[in-house]
Amino acid sequence: MRHFERGSRIAREALSVTATAAVAAWALWHASAALAPTVALAGIAGVITFALSFRVPLAPARNRSVATGLVLVAIAVVVASQAEAGGTRTGFLVVSGAVLFCAAEVAERSLSYPSHVEHRPGVERWGQAWVLGVAVGSAALSYGAISTRGLLANGGPAALAAGTAAALLVAVLTTLVVRARTRTAA
């Protein structure tokens, strides 16, 4: 039996904020002089919004804050990587996505265990593996898909196909979310 320690929670918070800030800093480092102000502004706003989520007590507002922060950092990353070459840019975005996802999950795990809760061993054993697995797997898959698409089509019809696939994926996800929300109401 062990208690969920305050120190551990602070370490998780620091880790997730540091990871988000590292992505934003990396974006700023690669940004051109013309885009640097925009990237810096979006990155700083994103990291601050993300960090502020640790002070939000209610889960819905907290998740909104995390999502807003990640979107702002993602905008900084996308804008900063405009000038990069195709393969480098894809790798940059893939790694950024994986890091941001891990940061969001670490933050969520830190916030979902209040300090007065006794945290018994064995609970998170598979949870962390899943987080890393999804981050690495999705990063590898998206990198592979984008690279294959670049190699095979190099624009035009492939972009259209990718857009159609993306739209389909959005439709599927929306259906799942609506279904889940319907369950909530029930």
Add this chain to the structure above:
Amino acid sequence: MSKPAATSKVVAYAALTGIGLLAAVVFGDVAIVALAAPFGFALVSGLLAPVAPLPEVHLELDTTRLVEGGRATIALELSTPRAIPRCDVTLAVPADLRTEGPTGWSLRLEADSPVLIEVPITAEQYGRFVIGPASTSVPGLFGLLGRSGAGGGKLELEVRPRGERLRTLVRALEVRATVGDRLARQPGDGIEFAEVRPYSAGAPGRLNWRVTARLGAPYVNQRHPERSTDLILLVDTFSPAALASQVRAAAGLAAAYLARRDRVGLVAFGGVLNWVEPSMGLAQLERLVAALTTTKWHHSYAWKSVEAIPSRTLPPTGLVIAISPLEDPRMLNALATIRARGVDLAVIETIGRRAARPETAAGELAARIIELERADMRANFGRRGVPVVAWHDSEPLEEPLDALALWRRRARGRVAR
């Protein structure tokens, strides 16, 4: 079994995924999908993964009755026919019951391996408390879906006020006809010698041969009979400040008087009127302590007078001991009315924590005026034959009782009706 429900994280991840995919479509840049891909994968896998069922919860308390300061143990047992990777359990425990550990747990449950969690509690305040139910929640993969519910039912715990053991008791002026431990002033059949009197036909008492031989006329010994008295405890519940101490004092007084075979009644006079008619014995002690356990402060602006108290609860020959901070005008009016009816009355004025010393000269003056008004009020009661003794609730109750007994011995004439 409750159905899995979506958490707010679903909305956040769906929004992130949707924004990424739409941006990719709008800007014609498929690389943007890479940023949103992990969130999309997590969303899909989290929504598709099954969510473990809620565990069976069983709550048990090793006792249903405690005295203030007593300890009990809540046993919380969790069992499940299927393994649950993570189960969050929170037990609702009232604030006045101090727990010596957490009341929330996050744990893994194996199939058919019940987990027993024991929570020691200490009752810090009297009252009736409800413990439970235990809220359980089982999150799914990535916490996107989850089941939640409450189980184990509610446990009731009665914490009784701890009364002080008292030796000094204030005796009533009048006694009842029934046998008790108090010496009556009137002569009768008793053990305690009172005086020698000339014999008169029909008068009780045995012939005192020595005095009869010396004086040449028959003289008899008079004795004091042992009789019981009536005590009414009038507890002021208008003010919450010292109510807990007042209730503890009343519990101590009730136990002490009942042990001496007196009849004891109770009137909790405040926002809500509660009373127990005078009676004696162990059953009466149970009734009184049960009534005191539920005594609470209820805020009320309604004017209350003594007329609201049933007449049988205030017997004219009994002693009324009021325990009050003497702050509420309704209580002051009730005390004056009770005394005006000729009831034997004594007041224990409860004084809680002292107010901070005023910082300004005007504040100091105001505090002195208030103190003068209170001194005048006490003097007024004294002139009516009602002793008022101050009691700091951190001190033993014996001290004000000693002072009351002394006051009544010195002012026997004034106390008479």
